[in-house]
Amino acid sequence: xxxxxxxxxxxxxxxxxxxxxxxxxxxxxxxxxxxxxxxxxxxxxxxxxxxxxxxxxxxxxxxxxxxxxxxxxxxxxxxxxxxxxxxxxxxxxxxxxxxxxxxxxxxxxxxxxxxxxxxxxxxxxxxxxxxxxxxxxxxxxxxxxxxxxxxxxxxxxxxxxxxxxxxxxxxxxxxxxxxxxxxxxxxxxxxxxxxxxxxxxxxxxxxxxxxxxxxxxxxxxxxxxxxxxxxxxxxxxxxxxxxxxxxxxxxxxxxxxxxxxxxxxxxxxxxxxxxxxxxxxxxxxxxxxxxxxxxxxxxxxxxxxxxxxxxxxxxxxxxxxxxxxxxxxxxxxxxxxxxxxxxxxxxxxxxxxxxxxxxxxxxxxxxxxxxxxxxxxxxxxxxxxxxxxxxxxxxxxxxxxxxxxxxxxxxxxxxxxxxxxxxxxxxxxxxxxxxxxxxxxxxxxxxxxxxxxxxxxxxxxxxxxxxxxxxxxxxxxxxxxxxxxxx
Ligand code: TNX
Numbered sequence: 001x002x003x004x005x006x007x008x009x010x011x012x013x014x015x016x017x018x019x020x021x022x023x024x025x026x027x028x029x030x031x032x033x034x035x036x037x038x039x040x041x042x043x044x045x046x047x048x049x050x051x052x053x054x055x056x057x058x059x060x061x062x063x064x065x066x067x068x069x070x071x072x073x074x075x076x077x078x079x080x081x082x083x084x085x086x087x088x089x090x091x092x093x094x095x096x097x098x099x100x101x102x103x104x105x106x107x108x109x110x111x112x113x114x115x116x117x118x119x120x121x122x123x124x125x126x127x128x129x130x131x132x133x134x135x136x137x138x139x140x141x142x143x144x145x146x147x148x149x150x151x152x153x154x155x156x157x158x159x160x161x162x163x164x165x166x167x168x169x170x171x172x173x174x175x176x177x178x179x180x181x182x183x184x185x186x187x188x189x190x191x192x193x194x195x196x197x198x199x200x201x202x203x204x205x206x207x208x209x210x211x212x213x214x215x216x217x218x219x220x221x222x223x224x225x226x227x228x229x230x231x232x233x234x235x236x237x238x239x240x241x242x243x244x245x246x247x248x249x250x251x252x253x254x255x256x257x258x259x260x261x262x263x264x265x266x267x268x269x270x271x272x273x274x275x276x277x278x279x280x281x282x283x284x285x286x287x288x289x290x291x292x293x294x295x296x297x298x299x300x301x302x303x304x305x306x307x308x309x310x311x312x313x314x315x316x317x318x319x320x321x322x323x324x325x326x327x328x329x330x331x332x333x334x335x336x337x338x339x340x341x342x343x344x345x346x347x348x349x350x351x352x353x354x355x356x357x358x359x360x361x362x363x364x365x366x367x368x369x370x371x372x373x374x375x376x377x378x379x380x381x382x383x384x385x386x387x388x389x390x391x392x393x394x395x396x397x398x399x400x401x402x403x404x405x406x407x408x409x410x411x412x413x414x415x416x417x418x419x420x421x422x423x424x425x426x427x428x429x430x431x432x433x434x435x436x437x438x439x440x441x442x443x444x445x446x447x448x449x450x451x452x453x454x455x456x457x458x459x460x461x462x463x464x465x466x467x468x469x470x471x472x473x474x475x476x477x478x479x480x481x482x483x484x485x486x487x
Contacts, residue, residue, distance in 0.1 A: 002458035003080050004432045005132055005439035006446035007098035008051075016093035017058040018085070026465045029082045029089035037061045037078060039071045050134070050189075051099025054078065056091050069189040073098065073132050080462060084481075102393075104355055104407025105438035106135035106193070107364075107431065109423075112142035112204075113243065114164045114414040115171035116423075122184050123420055127427070127468055129188035131435035136185050137193040137278060137409060143203035143240045143248055145170045148178060148194065152263040155208035163239040165415050178271055186273070193311065194268050197280025198261065199287060199295050203240045203248040205260075210237065212257050216247040217286030243415040246285030252295040262302050269306035276327065277308045281316035293319035300326045311355070317343035322350050327406055329355045333380060334391045341397045348399075353406040356393035362434050364412040364427045368471055374416045375426055385456075385475045388430040389449055392442060410434035421469045428463060428470030429456050453477075 023029035063074035206213035231242030304323035328347030332340035359379035460482025
């Protein structure tokens, strides 16, 4: 059965006759199937907040769930099941009982290195929700631009939003547009997790409010990268359009900095119904470790004061007084370095749990192989589809198992990517690996590369029909019909 992510329990009913749809093409077949399904909310029964049951036979199609989210996921499964056989559109007979392994199943979009219009973000939400992902983390600020209107600090967008990597136009979301994204995500059962990355990655703040930032700290590595890529080094007071990291910082010993952050996270808390605000905390290379620890602890307390739970990249685990329950996001490699493991485990001692984003498996901005036009390779070389599938969050950091893991997230950094088609080509099919690792039980017989490869290949025609570009990786046998509308 060609479902991604693999359902928890699938009964073998392959002998039973399919449900035939009297449709002309895939779109209308899907529409007919979704219209015909009989949905019922049922109490209890162990289906949890997102689980569902789905039955299909010749005569009827029926789903049950305890929540609207569960019914929504039954619809996503049904959409994937619609297929063509012997010239007819059908839904194969099915008896499925399904629920996710992890509560948090995210994707991140970096709208700072390149800015993406609301319509692109909505399209990305649709794609992710179709794979039962339920969190959209938006990386809203970085050295290259500030992307969210903050009413109490208007210069952030007035002065620091109009550029992006490579010098192209930037942009920002008004608060009304941000609310529109949040509402659209909610209608697909996704939360939005806004990130303001501090204390590093803040050259844009230096354009808007220079008095709150320190001068760029440049190393030989920055100069070498600038020479290699032919990019300018950051210049105080001027927009930065290269992609070196780790040179900028807020002033950590100035009270005014905390005034800014209290206002920024306060406004974001008002705008964001989801439970999390992300404070970044990665790659603060130009800062003193003690100052860094005190800073991220204080910012986490500011966020906790808004009633939200802070999330931080794993480096922040080094801080001694994070707000209780702060979530750590691991972005090291599948084989964790000892210092990364230590920093990540520190969140547990503080009552927090972990989101896993191992860069050499789940970073959607890595090249597939040396010939991929877009993307980066720093995470241990290119990431094949097989590698994107070959990991488990419970195997990465010793001492962090099933119960300590909140979930997984696939980040998409956008230094090399400027359009929806670019996003699609790097994300698909590897985003499906992340979705399956977040949703499907680890011990499922379907949780193998061979099974996944076959099921993903069968989704090619659906993606093509939906207008989703995807990388026709030679690792996968794409089903006939996968080339419709391809570029
Ligand atoms: C690392 S992952 C970063 C980003 C870059 C990305 C490129 C992380 C927390 N920081 O600033 O965009 O690599 O792959």
